[in-house]
Amino acid sequence: MAPKMVSVANHPNVELITYAEVKNVEGYIGNFEVTIEKKPRYVDENVCTGCGACAAVCPIEVPNEFDLGLGTRKAIYVPFAQAVPLVYTIDMDHCIRCGLCEKACGPGAIRYDQKPEEIKLKVGTIICAVGYDEFDATLKEEYGYGVYDNVITTLELERMINPAGPTGGHEIRPSDGKHPHRVVFIQCVGSRDAKVGKHYCSRICCMFALKNAQLIKQHDPSTEVYICYMDIRAFGKGYEEYYRRAQEQFGVKFIRGRPACIMEDPETKNLIVRVEDTLLGEIVEIEADLVVLSAGLSPRPDNPKLAKMLGLELSPDGFFKELHPKLAPVNTKVDGIAIAGVAQGPKDIPDTVAQAKGAASAVSIPMAQGQFKIEMIRAVVDEDVCGGCQVCAKMCPYNAITYVEKDGHLVAQVNDVACKGCGSCAGACPSGAMQLRYYRDEQIISFIDGVLEAHQKLES
Secondary structure (H helix, E strand, O other), rough: OOHHHHHHOOOOOOOOOEEEEEEEEEEEEEEEEEEEEEOOOOOOOOOOOOOOHHHHHHHHHHEEEOOOOOOEEOEEEEEOOOOOOOOEEEEEOOOOOOOOOOOHHOOOOOOOOOOOOEEEEEEEEEEEEOEEEEOOOHHHHHHHHHOOOEEEEEHHHHHHHHOOOOOOOOOOOOOOOOOOOEEEEEEEEOEEHHHHHHHOOOOOHHHHHHHHHHHHHHHHHOOOOEEEEEEOOHHHHHHHHHHHHHHHOOEEEEEEEOOOOEEEEEOOOOEEEEEOOOOOEEEEEEEEEEEEEEOEEOOOOHHHHHHHHOOOOOOOOEEEEOEEEEOOEEEOOOOOEOHHHOOOOOOOOOHHHHHHHHHHHHHHHHHHHOOOOOOOOEEOOOOOOOOOOHHHHEEEEOOOOOEEOOOOEEEEEOOOOOOOOOOOOHHHHOOOOOOEEOOHHHHHHHHHHHHHHHHHHHHO
């Protein structure tokens, strides 16, 4: 990913705004105004060269979030060596203001007085690609995550196996730092589990476990690797062959069953995994040095806030809802806003890349055309009748209604581009001032009268 990130950062038409948070979004397709809060790094991005001299002299070490707490970082840090931009950030929650980083910084990039900066952007379209959070494995208490030292998640194992990770590419037991000789993977932790409210399949966990299992066997062929699964879902191109290779070439052992519990030997810190092999109809106990939980994908907890800001809807599972699951999988109910990646739902890398390209195409078409066609069925306001009660704005799911003052009182005003003609406002309006074009009350009543009159004539 590093070369891709660098090429994006160097592209003349791309502006990166990092270490920032979207605070508000207003407007409609072709005329969105996005308010962004750029957080203070306390380091001048234009001056910092990323040399690392400041971190070398910093006396404070704290757990590294990028390494999921398996490694440490300094109070002034970059998340990882290939970060883009390669600019250091001071963690003021742990900084002791000793001033050593300022003295060590040759270019003089340290800015202790830096403040948050508000940025307002005018954009034509938006792509929402906010990703996911790993399922909180502590919710599955029977597996002892967070209680037993040698129970970890797949992402933690991924950081261990990575050559640039905290263990230099070697999988270890967190309890004693020794190499594990028997590893058990447990699948569907936080996926397809009604008890924790996750009914969906996370789609990546099976292949993720197969990849890591093969890497463990490559590092040490004598290591015994077990995978406890409900169903192996190898659905992609070449995935079934990859699954078979894990069995036949690497000797990974598969047990069809979801473990009931994990117990720890307090002296050796080894783990006893108790599982029913449903294919054999037997209860199996495996003494493992390391247990890896294949934690599923969960929607980000701030999705509801962002959805309200953008005027989007969420699916029952908490991910962003697409306009149509088959015909418009990257579009949303708001014109000009598309979704991509795991923000829309769990998916693997090839599907994420494909959807990202689809979303980029979807939003670039109206921008290239320079115009956008809308339907004429839109809400209209009778300003002589409107009392400015603001009921209609509360009912509008598209944030299409605002208010202006006319003749000393508020009057509703409808944005024809943002409005979708759903009729929620017209149905809620207590005075009848809000109507749908082509579906006004008198038109509908006349239509009903015509149908009844025709019916009476036919009967007579």
